[in-house]
């Protein structure tokens with residue numbers, strides 16, 4: 001029986017990246033649906049849950065993606081509301097790679113040392129990856145500051161993640177060198193999660209920090225999010241700090257993404273969001 005992955009994308013054009021990884025993760029066929037939302041999903045979910053019986057159901061699974069995390073979460077929640085008793089298939093949320101990328105980043109960070117009780121700053125943490133990264137760092141016991149160029153955006157992201165995961169994140173406006181310095185004051189960990197090709201933390205602002213221990217940058221498009229890193233870094237020491245670059249994270253992200261797709265087809269009742277995908281990343285890191 002063919003393994004079918006339903007790709008529910010909230011964008012008008014489903015992600016080609018997610019499509020390729022679906023096949024590399026073990027799907028035999030991808031059914032891609034664009035512009036998905038809670039109002040148009042019911043009939044398609046019925047097509048997924050009513051067509052195969054018993055153990056055969058595990059050969060169907062659903063992947064929720066797209067560039068907007070809030071829309072992805074709403075769709076992910078709506079799909080679960082449609083499931084009932086045994087009429088369900090395994091389901092994964094990864095809008096813009098939020099869970100797989102953040103999980104890979106935080107697994108790489110925690111591989112370098114315990115972060116419990118330490119201050120972690122997620123720069124430009126308002127995007128899908130930064131929001132999930134902040135949650136995972138907080139769940140590992142770090143005191144997390146999430147920054148944005150606009151305080152209200154940081155506050156909204158912290159509130160949304162607090163509501164969904166019960167974590168407490170501290171919002172902060174960071175938009176220039178003085179505010180970047182203020183965010184770094186006393187911080188042990190940096191996770192830079194900004195948009196591609198934007199330098200958020202120049203080398204001159206972090207190299208002499210007496211407190212910083214670990215710096216991770218998710219961006220893979222020069223200029224990098226943290227100046228002075230190499231995107232291949234996987235724990236290299238620079239100015240006495242352990243560094244992780246975007247490709248150091250990306251290699252694990254791809255492994256995690258593929259493994260999560262493979263796991264979807266092992267049972268028909270799995271739900272993969274940040275916690276489940278992070279557990280997988282820790283296994284693979």
Ligand SMILES: NC(=O)c1ccc[n+]([C@@H]2O[C@H](COP(=O)([O-])OP(=O)(O)OC[C@H]3O[C@@H](n4cnc5c(N)ncnc54)[C@H](OP(=O)(O)O)[C@@H]3O)[C@@H](O)[C@H]2O)c1
Nearest residue numbers: 097101124126127128129148149194195196218219246250
């Ligand atoms: N390494 C990997 O394997 C991998 C995988 C997936 C994604 N990525 C990378 O991960 C990063 C985060 O992805 P994402 O989808 O969460 O990011 P995103 O939503 O595109 O951007 C994250 C945040 O960056 C800030 N930002 C945007 N333009 C900026 C500018 N000109 N100056 C300063 N800040 C700016 C915005 O925050 P505010 O407006 O709130 O300030 C935005 O919310 C991206 O660089 C992406 O390419 C890497």
